[in-house]
Amino acid sequence: MAKKTKGTGKGTGKGASKGASKGARGNEWADHLTQRAKAENYPARSVYKLEEIQKKFKVILPKSHVLDLGCAPGSWLLYAAKQTGSRGRVFGIDLKQIEIKLPDNVIAIQDNILALENEDFLEKGFGAVLSDMAPATTGRKDVDAFRSFELCSMALDTAKKFGAPNSNFVCKIFQGNEFKKFEQEVKLVFRECKTFKPESCRKQSKEIYIIAKGKK
Numbered sequence: 001m002a003k004k005t006k007g008t009g010k011g012t013g014k015g016a017s018k019g020a021s022k023g024a025r026g027n028e029w030a031d032h033l034t035q036r037a038k039a040e041n042y043p044a045r046s047v048y049k050l051e052e053i054q055k056k057f058k059v060i061l062p063k064s065h066v067l068d069l070g071c072a073p074g075s076w077l078l079y080a081a082k083q084t085g086s087r088g089r090v091f092g093i094d095l096k097q098i099e100i101k102l103p104d105n106v107i108a109i110q111d112n113i114l115a116l117e118n119e120d121f122l123e124k125g126f127g128a129v130l131s132d133m134a135p136a137t138t139g140r141k142d143v144d145a146f147r148s149f150e151l152c153s154m155a156l157d158t159a160k161k162f163g164a165p166n167s168n169f170v171c172k173i174f175q176g177n178e179f180k181k182f183e184q185e186v187k188l189v190f191r192e193c194k195t196f197k198p199e200s201c202r203k204q205s206k207e208i209y210i211i212a213k214g215k216k
């Protein structure tokens with residue numbers, strides 16, 4: 001059954017030392033971001049990807065309601081809540097439980113977006129649907145890209161169903177054979193659609209973000 005969590009207050013910094021540098025410049029940069037995230041009380045450096053997206057595209061509006069798919073360990077939840085302010089609300093879903101303490105206007109549930117058990121949790125009319133979901137990687141780039149595409153397709157369906165008119169959509173996808181197809185599908189639903197690779201992404205990573213604005 002889907003479990004609802006408002007955080008256990010266990011604190012942040014889980015996995016903060018994982019990016020330990022092997023000396024390569026990319027790893028040093030990742031390590032720097034991990035340290036910065038820890039200092040700023042975010043559980044993961046992925047927060048800086050959303051920060052870059054928000055600064056450039058203004059996808060989250062003050063007082064709006066945001067849905068964050070693949071929200072664990074919780075960095076995007078915290079950042080999105082700062083952007084909406086206390087009069088906005090942020091909802092998150094992840095396979096994993098959130099272990100950090102969340103602000104009062106944030107709720108997260110543990111569930112599988114591919115087989116959602118608790119749709120009642122979702123209201124209609126989100127101002128932004130965000131997906132930073134990533135499949136467990138196999139090392140086979142074609143398989144990983146296809147699994148990422150499946151998650152993205154479900155995220156887009158969710159945005160279609162629960163996004164408000166004129167709402168925004170952010171979706172991480174691993175570039176592969178299905179990328180163009182997914183981009184075309186997004187363009188059918190949103191008036192503007194761009195791709196963006198944040199500086200804070202690992203250079204060698206195949207991940208890229210689709211930023212779509214203005215749900216038709």
Ligand SMILES: C[S@@+](CC[C@H](N)C(=O)[O-])C[C@H]1O[C@@H](n2cnc3c(N)ncnc32)[C@H](O)[C@@H]1O
Pocket residue numbers: 044046047069070071072073074075076077093094095096111112113114132133134135136151
């Ligand atoms: C890169 S992490 C997200 C990091 C998050 N944005 C943050 O800043 O804390 C990707 C997440 O996608 C979640 N995920 C993958 N498949 C999922 C699914 N089918 N349903 C829900 N969450 C999923 C994983 O459990 C993982 O926590």
